[in-house]
Amino acid sequence: NAGVTQTPKFQVLKTGQSMTLQCAQDMNHNSMYWYRQDPGMGLRLIYYSASEGTTDKGEVPNGYNVSRLNKREFSLRLESAAPSQTSVYFCASTTPGDTQYFGPGTRLTVL
């Protein structure tokens, strides 16, 4: 049981490049989330998916898109990366009792 997995662990991009962050969970959870964490800002919700086939914006969705490919997988895409998107990105999934389990994170630097 791997829990929540994320790839890649580290990434460096140039301004304007695109990339997709991958997330998968094997706990059969319906809800999945993408957060970003910046120093002093805590975790901020980018997008979430309450169930397969649905996605919705969180607090800071600008510059991002998501895809809920199936129940297991939820990807985050940066179409044109900007230095302001330098952050640590965490994927999470939630039990019916609202306990969130986090993946190991992706450290993204945009130059």
Place this chain on the structure above:
Amino acid sequence: QKEVEQNSGPLSVPEGAIASLNCTYSDRGSQSFFWYRQYSGKSPELIMSIYSNGDKEDGRFTAQLNKASQYVSLLIRDSQPSDSATYLCAAHGRDTGRRALTFGSGTRLQVQP
């Protein structure tokens, strides 16, 4: 005003002492509350959840909730150097369709040997 507020710290306590971490929240409709521990460079991991007013104990950890005062706390008894980490308070609000948590910025705890 942030929806979940925490003192950023650092909170420094000697080994063996009680560490007291505090959190306030602004949404009176919040129903459930969580404490996560995050070591540097790692992902948050759940320590405690609490849903009702009062205390909830789990080993060395006690979570306390006071909905009237909109206040949540975490006590760590017999603090160990391995408890040194950032502690995140989170609240689940009334927007149950979203089922997302709102996090505080975290309090950094340092336990001195």
